[in-house]
Amino acid sequence: MEQQKEPQQGNEIEFYNEEQFLYTGTQVYYYVICHRKLWLYSHRVELEKSSDKVALGALLHETSYPRLKKREMLIDSLIKIDVLEESGKILEVKYSSKMIEASRLQVLYYLYYLKRKGFDGLVGELRFPRQKRKEDVILTEEKEGEVKAALQNIAQLIEPPSPPIVEWSGICRPCAYAEFCWG
Amino acid sequence: MRKPIYIFSSGTLERQQNTLVFKDGDGKKRYMPVETIADIHVFGELDFNKRLLEFLTQNEITLHFFNHYGYYIGSFYPREYYNSGYLILKQAEYYLDILKRMDLAKKFVYGAINNMNKVLEYYIRRGAEELSTTLEELSHISSAVETQDSPEALMAIEGNAREIYYSAFDIITDSEDFSFAKRTRRPPQNRLNALISFGNSLLYVTVLSEIYRTHLDPRIGFLHSTNFRRFSLNLDVAEVFKPIFVDRLIFSLINKNQLKAKDFSTGVEGVFLSESGRQTFIEEWENKLKTTIDYPPLKRKVSYRSLIRLDLYKIEKHLLGDKPYEPYASRW
Ligand code: SF4
Numbered sequence A: 001m002e003q004q005k006e007p008q009q010g011n012e013i014e015f016y017n018e019e020q021f022l023y024t025g026t027q028v029y030y031y032v033i034c035h036r037k038l039w040l041y042s043h044r045v046e047l048e049k050s051s052d053k054v055a056l057g058a059l060l061h062e063t064s065y066p067r068l069k070k071r072e073m074l075i076d077s078l079i080k081i082d083v084l085e086e087s088g089k090i091l092e093v094k095y096s097s098k099m100i101e102a103s104r105l106q107v108l109y110y111l112y113y114l115k116r117k118g119f120d121g122l123v124g125e126l127r128f129p130r131q132k133r134k135e136d137v138i139l140t141e142e143k144e145g146e147v148k149a150a151l152q153n154i155a156q157l158i159e160p161p162s163p164p165i166v167e168w169s170g171i172c173r174p175c176a177y178a179e180f181c182w183g
Numbered sequence B: 001m002r003k004p005i006y007i008f009s010s011g012t013l014e015r016q017q018n019t020l021v022f023k024d025g026d027g028k029k030r031y032m033p034v035e036t037i038a039d040i041h042v043f044g045e046l047d048f049n050k051r052l053l054e055f056l057t058q059n060e061i062t063l064h065f066f067n068h069y070g071y072y073i074g075s076f077y078p079r080e081y082y083n084s085g086y087l088i089l090k091q092a093e094y095y096l097d098i099l100k101r102m103d104l105a106k107k108f109v110y111g112a113i114n115n116m117n118k119v120l121e122y123y124i125r126r127g128a129e130e131l132s133t134t135l136e137e138l139s140h141i142s143s144a145v146e147t148q149d150s151p152e153a154l155m156a157i158e159g160n161a162r163e164i165y166y167s168a169f170d171i172i173t174d175s176e177d178f179s180f181a182k183r184t185r186r187p188p189q190n191r192l193n194a195l196i197s198f199g200n201s202l203l204y205v206t207v208l209s210e211i212y213r214t215h216l217d218p219r220i221g222f223l224h225s226t227n228f229r230r231f232s233l234n235l236d237v238a239e240v241f242k243p244i245f246v247d248r249l250i251f252s253l254i255n256k257n258q259l260k261a262k263d264f265s266t267g268v269e270g271v272f273l274s275e276s277g278r279q280t281f282i283e284e285w286e287n288k289l290k291t292t293i294d295y296p297p298l299k300r301k302v303s304y305r306s307l308i309r310l311d312l313y314k315i316e317k318h319l320l321g322d323k324p325y326e327p328y329a330s331r332w
Helices: A027-031 A035-042 A052-063 A095-115 A141-158 A178-182 B048-059 B085-096 B098-125 B131-145 B150-165 B169-173 B192-211 B233-255 B273-291 B304-319
Strands: A070-075 A081-084 A090-093 A126-130 A132-136 B001-006 B011-018 B019-024 B031-032 B038-042 B062-066 B070-077 B265-266 B270-273 B292-295 B298-302
Touching: A027 A035, A027 A095, A035 A141, A035 B098, A052 B233, A070 B070, A081 A090, A090 A095, A095 A126, A095 A141, A141 B304, B011 B150, B038 B150, B048 B062, B048 B131, B048 B298, B062 B192, B070 B085, B070 B150, B070 B192, B085 B304, B098 B150, B098 B233, B131 B150, B169 B233, B192 B270, B192 B273, B233 B273, B270 B273, B273 B304, B292 B304, B298 B304
Parallel strands: A090 A126, B001 B038, B038 B062
Antiparallel strands: A070 A081, A126 A132, B011 B019, B019 B031, B062 B070, B265 B270, B292 B298
């Protein structure tokens, strides 16, 4: 058996619970965005690296709140979250509120994940620096059900050997896969 | 957009902080910001160290080497940065299953012949009516593709098709300095053959550089056998694009008098382009790759270079069982 990785610089926490979710925040996010994108990404047919949009998002992420004390944590080598130092809130910064539904579910998934690890009562926060807007994300019982359903669906969606057929939607145009899907 | 770099003179290529520096024999330095480079083509003698290769790997830059005569020697193909185990398994599966392999291999041959047809039809429309017989012969060959049951037999058919197609070159160029006679490879025996060899080499490395930006493994080809030592997928895909990228460029270089007999040298190694000739060729080659054309599926214009990438994506989709591969078909 391969050894688990050592925690890096104290910002990686390893949990050794029996229960493991095998999905990343990005997978949950893509589940809302586009099932085909989820499938491709889950089979490591990634195309994001060359996309300027992603670089822009990362840059914005770094420069949006310079005074904000936050800590990036990688949990179980699987999900990466930003935690606000003062309030302990889990923060997610997105450069566009267009994908708000997806971001919401992503944060809910983090909260759910952490709750199952024993961290109850955490609150999430979405931030949209461009719109100077923020929003609390709270894991209610109903939302928990949504997350569970999503996780089940993800498992089913990525199971088939071929990706779901391509369907045009408004988000195809800026999508990093546009040339792949439509070329 | 990252740009390809061509190095013709001899010298040293090294890393200086985050920049590449080329020092030529006279000590003159040329600085190249690394993030602007797509790949590097080396024609001169080059000294470099491992530090440089590490730097190129970090920045995902492929390095292609050509010998003194301008023929391709090999490439430094850095560790892949896109890596999908699933897709590689699929690629191997399609290679090992002879039916699946033949299906793809035939598509490359059909794609190639179809684009040869497009070239001939263009010249027929411009008055070279005698090419109609060539076209007929080609369609005859094309109808034999379907019944082939081994990649070797298919390669032979491909070879026949190309021979027939090459026989049209003298009619298209109509230049004594560039008469074709027959295809000779190693070494090319006349100027036209030298041009074809050189152009094909450029296409092979261009396709290889594009493969690097996908999830495909260049060592697993379908038409060209994998011998585990060489890249072969780029040879497959290049077949589709040779007529429209390489051959058309050659006709235009000759018919516009951009290349003349003096741009070639003859020696024991056969006939090859001189350095000035190579520079002219590469300049027009790069212009061609940058040219954009309408691409209806995407409802926008794309460059010639991206046509290659789009075909590679189509091959990926084929391997994923998403959509059968249809090779790029020139519209004129
Ligand atoms: S281009 Fe459209 S269909 Fe393809 S992955 Fe992106 S959003 Fe989904």
